[in-house]
Amino acid sequence: MAYDNRIIEQVQSLNDIVDVISSYIPLKRTGRSLKACCPFHQEKTPSFIVNPERQVFHCFGCGEGGDVLSFVMKYEQLTFPEALKLLADRAHFELPATSFQRSEKSNSGLLYQIYEVAQAFYHSNFMKLSIAEKARAYWKSRGFGEKEAIQFGIGFAQDDWRKLFEHLSQKGFHEEAMVRSGLIAKPSSQKTPYDLFRNRLMFPIRNAQGRVIAFGGRVLADEMPKYLNSPETDIFKKRREFYGLSVAKGTFIGQGSIRQIIIVEGYLDCLQLQVHGFLNTVATLGTALTEDHVRILKRYADEAILVYDGDRAGEQAAVRSLDVFLEEDMSAKAVGLPDALDPDDFLRSKGAEAFHEQLLEAQDIFDFKLNVLLGRFNKLDSSGLLKITGEFLDTLAKIKNQVLLDRYLKKLAGSLGVEERSLKIELEKLKAKKVTRSSNALEVSTRSAASSPILPYEKLILTCLLQNPSYLEKLLEALPTYEFENEQAREFFEILRRQISERAELFSSTHLMNELKDDRLKVFATELLVSELPEGEALEQVFQDCLAKIEQVLLDKELKEIKHRIQQAERDKDLPLVNQLLQDYQGLLEGSRRRKENLKK
Ligand SMILES: [Zn+2]
Known part of the structure; x- marks a missing residue:
């Protein structure tokens, strides 16, 4: 990780996750956790949980999860260094300069830098070059002056194939990064790279935090397309950004x-x-x-x-x-x-x-x-009426708020001159059709995800370990060679085991979360961290039950294996081996019975 973990943990400890999240969305206390309707997906009943003790959040609806930094990143759409800076500022904590310089080496950091340099370059072209006169004339013809050009950072891309490329090279950027930014094009490895924008008036597109993430270029000659946007990158997704x-x-x-x-x-x-x-x-x-x-x-x-x-x-x-x-x-x-x-x-x-x-x-x-539809179709003839109601039923089926739905149904019935009741019946028919369709889709998706589901007791045992790291010793003693069935559980357990043994009483879930590089594992961890388990003796009981369950599963596997070998030996008429295996079988059953009795005592 590019940051000093100590600094990250310091910033985290100064920003309580409950304070931070409740400054964005209202949280309701339930037991040891807090609940809300998830800000990352649409829902009516809250499945978004914040656990103050472990300083994590997790949504059981859409599967988002993480710590205070991941929440701010996701909610404010920030990069990691930006989120860190925001939370540091919030706590009046001064970040050491180095942790930021280092961060700029990251993937998106480099893209931001390229866009910043390109924006300054285009803007200076616009303001200073004599050949930019036509661009300035166009800008003026739209009713803007120099003040607005400066305010909005308007730029000019020259009618040349290499100007930006040369400028970025001089500034020390590598060709590979320039191509990744989309501002420099290189169609194949043999071709020489060239500027995407030529002879255009340049509008910098900024994200909500004011950083340049893309450009829109308007032609100054009679070329097509009239407007050209820079392509999507790690820092620019059209479907979620706005100009302005x-x-x-x-x-x-x-x-x-x-x-x-x-x-x-x-x-x-x-x-x-x-x-x-x-x-x-x-x-x-x-x-x-x-x-x-x-x-x-x-x-x-x-x-x-x-x-x-x-x-x-x-x-x-x-x-x-x-x-x-x-x-x-x-x-x-x-x-x-x-x-x-x-x-x-x-x-x-x-x-x-x-x-x-x-x-x-x-x-x-x-x-x-x-009004638009009433203007286009004639509600008095049946095909027009069907067209309008058809368009609207689809729309109405999406309304989740009943009050709003009633209001719109009334309005629609009124202006079309039809019975509200008939509209309702048609709407119910449509909804029923949609439900069957989506439940079919659900079946397919659960089936494909079921290739290696996490077993309930594996999940429980990991949760126990997180909430009480001293159980690790007991687990290793009882099941020294146990391998988790589920792949994520297996990966997570390896990291957890290392952290608990290396950090001993210094073990903290916050530190663990920072060590998890893989977002998949982070979300996996938050789900465990927000799960509420009983405390004290009851927790011990849960843990023992899990161990017993795993022992049972392992025993069943072994017995099955022996049975299989007995059948094989019988087919081979190898009687001594059959006898030996039968004894093993009995021995295993006996051992397990004794262990169970010991546990009861
Ligand atoms: Zn959610």
């Missing part, structure tokens, strides 16, 4: 009781809105709105307003996103701008005041879709 979020994120708070976020489609739309004072604006990056997107927005805002170009394509995009909002249970409105204008054109021709009025007219996204 780092600016917008701080602005949702304090806007009255409902925090709103405006969603548009293009960088220029987003910039124009932010420049006109609508700082709470983000743009998707050339993809439809995804569930990941909505889940991220829900952290910052209560309600989304989709502002789409007033043309058919824009309208269609808004209609499609309705389902995503319903599924993620986030309130949303939509507004289509008049005269097929996009937000950029609208603002420049009509101004901020007029735009604000448009926002006030935004419709609940359900009504928006209903």
Whole structure:
């Protein structure tokens, strides 16, 4: 690991997991643990457990789990060093400079560096080069000035195949890392590498924390495509990033009781809105709105307003996103701008005041879709009616909130002039069909995962060991050569055994978690760590029962093996061997009986 474990443990110990997680989501105490509805998947009954004693969390619904650092990484979408820094700052703890420099050697650290250097390079081109005049002219024609160019870090990629490549080489980056960043292309090992972006106006795309993770480039000549995004990398996933979020994120708070976020489609739309004072604006990056997107927005805002170009394509995009909002249970409105204008054109021709009025007219996204469909199909003829109800039943089937569902059903029945009851019947039919389909899928997935399931007693015994490391000795004494059946259990036990014997009374589950490099094993460990076991004598009993169970299993295996050999010897008519084996068989049974009696005493 690239960090000093002592520092990591210090930062962890200064940040109680319950304090940190409850600053993001409400936790409810149940017994020795705390519970919540999982922030990483959609659920109604809480299966997300936080264990304060062991400082871990685990979700039994989606299988996420980890310590305070993994929680912050996952929730805030940070890299490890960023999460460490956030938690250190939170506890007013100053991290030694070295632990950060070292971290930048990591995979994503290097990518961040390349993007930072490339952004500075493109931006300086834009500001200084005389050949950037056409880029500056275009920027000006969109209504922006130098101040905005600096504020948003706008750049210019020259009409040349090697400029960025040469610049990055001078800065000491290796070709392999440049290619991994996606900014340099190299189609095959023989070809020479070249710049992805040429003759384009460059928009840096930042993550929520403000670091450059990608670029969007707009053509300056009549080339295609008009907009080009840098490819997905370890630090850039289109389906979960927005343009403008780092600016917008701080602005949702304090806007009255409902925090709103405006969603548009293009960088220029987003910039124009932010420049006109609508700082709470983000743009998707050339993809439809995804569930990941909505889940991220829900952290910052209560309600989304989709502002789409007033043309058919824009309208269609808004209609499609309705389902995503319903599924993620986030309130949303939509507004289509008049005269097929996009937000950029609208603002420049009509101004901020007029735009604000448009926002006030935004419709609940359900009504928006209903109006769009009523405009497209005739509800008075049966094929039109079937088309509209068909579209909506699929949508309604996704609503989990009963109150909302009733409201929408009433509204739909009213505007279509049909019985609410009939809609309900159709909806139930559809849901029933879906359940059969998904339970079939479940069967398949459990069957394939069942190749080597963890046995309940193996799980229990590992949990006992974690909660009471002194049991290791007893386990090794009773079952010195036992091999766990389940592969993860086997791997985990090896690490656990080493840690317990090496660290003796210094053993801690926090330290153990930090030693686990494999995310799979980390999650495996958190599930054990949040499991509640009885204490004292009752725990001892659980442990002994597990040992007994394993002994029984091993004995059964051995007996079966001997039986098999007896049959073989009988077929071979080897009587002395048969006798010998029968004695062994009796001996094993007798030994086990005696051990059981001893235990009872
Ligand atoms: Zn979950």
